[in-house]
Amino acid sequence: MTRTPPRWVRIVAPVILLGVWLGVSALGGPTFGTISTVVNNDQASYLPASAESTVVQAELKRFFPSDTVPAIVVYARTSGLTGDDRTAVAERVDAISAIAGVGTVVGPIPSTDGQALEVVVPVESNAVAKTVIAAVRSAAVDGIPSGLTSYVTGPAALGVDFGAAFGGIDGILLLVALLAVFVILLVVYRSLLLPILVLLTSTFALTGSILIVYLLAKAGWITVTGQSQGILSILALGAATDYSLLLVARFREALISHRTAWPAMRVALRAAVEPIAASAATVILGVLCLLLSGLNSNRGLGPVAAIAILFALLAALTALPALLLLCGRAAFWPFRPKYVEPVEGVPAVQKTGRLWGAVGGLVSRRPRAVWITSVVLLGAASLGLLQLQANGVPQTDLLLTQADSVDGQKLLAEHFEAGSGSPVYIVTREAEADRVVALAAATDGIADAAVYTGASGAPGGPAAPAKVVDGRVLVEATLSVQADSAAAEKAVTGLRDALPAIDPQAKVGGVTALALDTDITATADLRVIIPAVLLVVLLVLMLLLRSILAPVLLIGTVVLSYAATLGVSALVFNHLFRFPGADPSVPLFGFVFLVALGVDYNIFLMTRVREESLHIGTRPGIVRGVQATGGVITAAGIVLAATFSALQVIPILFLVQISFIVAFGVLLDTILVRSLLVPALSYDIGRRIWWPSKLGRAETTPRSPK
Known part of the structure; x- marks a missing residue:
């Protein structure tokens, strides 16, 4: 029998651990307000340096006197502009030109219908865009005549409005997620103190992970976007809570057969460490596969998510045990687990709930019917994949709330060439300039094209010699369609296909090319x-379960669950929410998180099944495993779904879609795949599920638990 440490050790050791975590929180807490300073939402920096649009982006700095991002002020009056309107706009141009961080303003440029004026405002890249755009918006409307509509739009303004949408990540997202988790834990535990202990553990994980991410991003080692910042918070909270639920369940079981908290925690940790560590390793290795991405933003999310999971693991295995040891049975008040004396050397076990007893009975009575029905349901849901639209979304559709820049873009398209302010740039040899201009002007989706002279910031300026840099010139092509539309991307693709016949070294860039x-x-x-x-997760499962067949089947069920989730999501996005489509990264992120997180619950289940199978045989072990883990895994799935659902409060299309996919997928895994499909399929196969290990070759002789 293991000797229990002296009382002072049982008090001091947990206090020291908590002191360490409080110190981490003291350092990491303030970074919630400063991490936004290292967040990079600039799409141009996401692509590798070898991408064609990235090459052009670098070339532009050699042609333009300063590195700027355009904003566009558009004025309109549907009844036609008046003389007072024109005078007022000219005054506003002078005021805007005087704003710090604004380059040489071009305009006002009148529309052909006489109803609108366009002013191009270059925003210097080294200026604080949020401050400059706010000043431009204030100056643009100051004193303009009644009835004259004004908006500030263009890439610079769109970027600022996106930043404002992401601004809710630090505050409201965290508040909603914590509140949702707290309510669920109250219902699950019917205890006032335990939810606080679990949330405190999750907070430790979040503050520690955000501190490390901030330091790495500040050093320039990783790229943090608004999207990854939100996912960091959700993963740290959700994963830490999930791991805590598993440990708490084991601790509660152990308190039934142990008088005091210390030996009970030793037993709980011994049982919970392997599945929790395996789960964390699976997710960490899974998200680190994002390092293989060609996008810097995706590569940055890999380590960001891995750090969140690592701190969730550390907090659940150190901070939570310390809190539970200090509180003991009081943590479960008012429903404290009662100690039961063992009978004839057999330790007492927790009673099985009616629901999970019924599920276990169903699986044992009709295993084949259960798993075939589950597969058919998932397969039917997967048919929705045929309606998935994940080919990209116009930037103006990514914001789900009203924004000045989005409304301005629509107004701009009504009165000017829709691509005004976001030209297509072509870098080509000076000798081929005229032919390239002619090709661009004749391309569908392009209104006109001209060689950049340096005399003005937009095509159609005063006649002047072309600006030549190392024998190359810059051609600016104005799109007749919106720069973020599919038609604009088709125009860029057409140019790239046709240009090599004129100049094999010609490159096409600009906002549209970056998006493409x-x-x-x-x-x-x-x-x-x-x-x-898939390969990484498969290898982890093989090592954990000492089997080949079981991991292959588990991977198959998770992939089928993912296909069903994406199918249902496609139907919901298209017909219920009526979204315009999805970014290609949405199914990728959904896959990474659902496969990694979905396997979590299978790990929690199958490690318990294997543990029970060693004592009572495979088929009884499956039933016992389902009954023992049903409540805790379902609670964990609901918690994780709730935390991801909190992303719905951020009005960004990408995050809302990821939120739905992961939340629905986790619930599907928890309720159908882990509760019915996996146990029923395993039960039908029997001991061969553990092939080729010894456990799969012959039915285990029951042995007494130690």
Whole structure:
């Protein structure tokens, strides 16, 4: 029998552990307000340096006197502009030009219908865009005549409005997630203190992970986007809570057969460490596969998510045990687990709930009917994949709330060439300039094209010699369609296909080309990262379960669950929410998180099944495993789904879609796949599920638990 440490050790050791975590929180807490300073939402920096649009982006700095991002102020009056309107706008141009961080303003440029004026405002890249755009918006409307509509739009303004949408990540997202988890834990535990202990553990995980991520991003070692910042918070909270639920369940079981908290915690940790560590390792290795991505933003999410899971693991295995040891049975008040004296050397066990007793009975009576029905249901849901639209979404559709820049883009398209302010750039040899201009002007989706002279910031400026840099010139092509539309991407693709016949070294860039290259790279990532994630998860499961067949079947069920989730999501996005489509990264992120997190619950189940099978045989062990883990795994799934659902409060299409996919997928895994499909399939196969291990070759002789 293991000797219990002296009382002072049982008090001091947990206090020291908690002191360490409180110190981590003291350092990491303030980074919630400063991490936004290292967040990078600039799409141009996501692509590799070898991408064609990235090459052009670098070339632009050699042609333009300063590195700027355009904003566009559009004024309109449907009844036609008046003389007072024109005078007022001219005054506003002078005011805007005087704003710090604004380059040489171009305009006002009148529309052909006489109803609108366009002003191009270059925002210097080294200026604080949020401050400059706010000043431009204030100056643009100051004193303008009644009835004259004004919006500030263009890439610079869209970027600022996106940043404002992400601003809720630090506050409201965290508040909603914590509140949802707290309510669920109250219902699950019917205890006031235990939910606080679990949430405190999750908070430790979050503050520790955000501190490390902030330091790495500040050092320039990883890229943190608004998307990955939100996912960091959700993963740290959700995973830490899940791991805590498993440990608490084991601790509660152990308190029934042990008088005091210390030996009970020793037993609980011995039983929980392996599945929790295996689960964390699976998710960490799975998300690190994102390092294979061609996009810097995706590569950055890999280590960000891995750090969140690592701190969730550390907090659940150190901070939570310390809290539970200090509180003992009081943590479960008012429903404290009662100690039961063992009878004839057999320790007491927790009673099985009616629901999970019934599920276990169903699985044992009709295993084949249960798993075949489950597969048919998942297969039917997977048919929705035929309606999945994940080829990219116009930037103006990514914001789900009203925004000045989005409304301005629509107004701009009504009165000017829709691509005004976001030209397509072509870098070509000086000798081929005229032919390239003619090709661009004749391309569908392009209104006109001209060689950049340096005399003005937009095509159609005063006649002047072309600006030549190392024998190359810059051609600016104005799109007749919105720069973030599919038609604009088709125009860029057409140019890239036709240009090599004129100049094999010609490159096409600009806002549209950046979006196109991002979508192409994200689509290519699917073919690389999905097989890598499956292989990594398969290897972890083989090592954990000492089997080949069981891991292969588990991977198969998770993939089928993912297909069903994506199928249902496609139907919901298209017909219920009526979303315009999805970014190619959405199915990729959904796959990485669902496969990694979905396997979690299978790990929790099958490690318990294997543990029971060693004592009572495989088929009885499956039933016992389902009954023992049903409540805790279902609670864990609901908690994780609730935390991901909190992303719905951020009005960004990408995050809302990821939120739904992961939340629905986790619930599907928890309720159908882990509760019915996996146990029924395993029960039908029997001991061969453990092939080729010894456990799979012959039925185990029951042995007494130690």
